[in-house]
Amino acid sequence: MSQGHVVIIGAGHAGGTAAALLRQYGHEGPITLVGEEPIAPYQRPPLSKAWLKGEADADSLALKPLEFYAEANIGFRPNVRATKISRSARTVALSDGSELSYDKLILATGARAIALPIPGADLKGVMALRTAADAEALKAAVGPGRKLAVVGGGYIGLEVAASGRALGAEVVVLEREDRILARVACKVLSDFFQGYHEQHGVRFELGCSVTGFEGKDGHVTGVTLADGRTIPCDAAVVGVGAAPNDEIASDCGLETARGVVVDLDARTSDPDVFAIGDVAHRPMPIYDRMFRMESVPNALEQAKQAASAIVGKPRPAGECPWQWSDQYDLKLQIAGYAFDVDEVLVRGEPASGKFAVFHLKGDQIQSVEAINAPPEFMMGRQLILNRKPVDKAKLVDPAVSMKEVVA
Structure with missing residues (x-):
């Protein structure tokens, strides 16, 4: 029976699921779940939809009730982040000055929104959408009569645009490419979604480069474009992609390549360290290649892989990757x-x-x-x-x- 101390860095969908599965699969040793946010693991996809529209909150989106972690004897450490891993000593240093020893380590550090390195990016009202706190700030900033600028015409940007319209805001989507969803979907889908959003009052500026944000009294008032125009706004959401939080893995000598490199058991180049979810660069046998996936189904699949490997269960059957987007x-x-x-x-x-x-x-x-x-x-x-x-x-x-x- 699996008995050692499992430390999980990252209390998102992947990390929270891995903790619960370890208990479900029979791990009897201590489990510690370390999360940077003040709340327990929760579903993130509804942040750009149900949360913004006031149809969901932290309790309704929680993966498990808070009391589950105590009842399952899972040590939950919110509001703290891992700062250093010593693989030789098998320890993790935390931002509050404490240290955890581990027998097995799971990295579920996720990804972060890519920030635009342009003037005004630090103005209030310029935001990303990755956490519940981000969603709460955005919900407070949009509403009837407010102007919302969305920088980036990917799925997150379009979901935010749809929710913004549902809340009564004027919405403009600013996209660098000549069509929305250019990096993730075919032209048929791009044309369909643009037309559908336009029917709901969203305006699009395509093939435009954002060069900065203008502000007054420290708050954003507009988005400046390379052609000299300024698009007025009361809030701006930047959704131009995400970068894996793999620095702590790289710093301790684990193999990384646009994410932490893992095998089909979610095991890294160190046999006692696993990586799951958005941070993992994993095999895709269907396509005979490696790839980093950002989706809830992938987080769940890899949580199963890691938990199975740690407790000695057979590897779960491979799955076809999938994801979804709700708009209107x-x-x-x-x-x-x-x-x-x-x-x-x-x-x-x-x-x-x-x-x-x-x-x-x-x-x-x-x-x-x-x-x-x-x-x-x-x-x-x-x-x-x-x-x-x-x-x-x-x-x-x-x-x-x-x-x-x-x-």
């Missing part, structure tokens, strides 16, 4: 990644608000983006995982059920 009454579900794609096929009519985009390599599906189309998402996910060839004529014909396509 649209649910986008994405399975897989569009690596090495040579053909894109659309099933259904985008104008109907219910369709799916399939990305293929030869006759194999690499990825599917499904809008309000659960069967296409679920069956597509199955096809991606099983690497099963498909009949393209059946795939694009909505009259043929997805069960027939899979068969």
